[in-house]
Amino acid sequence: MKLDLSEIVRTPGMQVRQKIDEPFHPAEFGFDCISPITGSIEFTNTGDVLLARGKVGASVRLQCSRCVVDFVVVLTANIEEQFRLVHMGDQIMAMPLDEEDVVGGLLSNNILDVEELIRQSLLTEVPIQPLCKPDCKGLCPICGQNLSEGQCSCHQEMYNSAFQALAILLEDEEAED
Ligand SMILES: [Zn+2]
Numbered sequence: 549m550k551l552d553l554s555e556i557v558r559t560p561g562m563q564v565r566q567k568i569d570e571p572f573h574p575a576e577f578g579f580d581c582i583s584p585i586t587g588s589i590e591f592t593n594t595g596d597v598l599l600a601r602g603k604v605g606a607s608v609r610l611q612c613s614r615c616v617v618d619f620v621v622v623l624t625a626n627i628e629e630q631f632r633l634v635h636m637g638d639q640i641m642a643m644p645l646d647e648e649d650v651v652g653g654l655l656s657n658n659i660l661d662v663e664e665l666i667r668q669s670l671l672t673e674v675p676i677q678p679l680c681k682p683d684c685k686g687l688c689p690i691c692g693q694n695l696s697e698g699q700c701s702c703h704q705e706m707y708n709s710a711f712q713a714l715a716i717l718l719e720d721e722e723a724e725d
């Protein structure tokens with residue numbers, strides 16, 4: 549979704565609220581978005597800068613880092629972005645503060661790539677090590693059983709050889725050092 553900001557860019561004091569209800573394609577997003585992205589973004593021309601503030605949310609499919617089961621969470625992100633208002637001859641151009649965004653084409657010729665702005669905001673909300681639930685027990689390293697769903701038979705043996713396992717663990721740690 550591209551948004552033409554040229555009118556607000558040349559009108560100090562102007563404020564525009566843009567409703568967001570957009571389907572997005574996972575491949576472009578970097579994570580698996582399975583619902584439309586909804587929310588709103590408010591643009592304000594303060595005279596010096598153009599502010600973009602809002603809130604967006606979407607359902608996202610993640611993979612648990614412990615048990616590798618897919619699960620769905622609703623991610624919400626605040627949008628807080630500022631663009632410089634640069635006079636170029638008789639024109640005013642909104643420019644990203646971040647050099648990367650200038651190159652990446654987040655905003656050029658006062659056309660904002662709203663999808664990219666939202667993607668950047670949502671991406672910061674994706675957990676680095678997602679968990680299907682806070683107390684996910686993960687998989688048995690021997691048989692692969694999902695331990696949240698029940699114990700496997702190897703668990704008891706592991707428990708019995710706990711001292712052995714500890715010894716191996718310490719050995720591994722020493723090896724890493
Ligand atoms: Zn899990």
Ligand SMILES: [Zn+2]
Pocket residue numbers: 688689690691692693700701702703
């Ligand atoms: Zn097992």
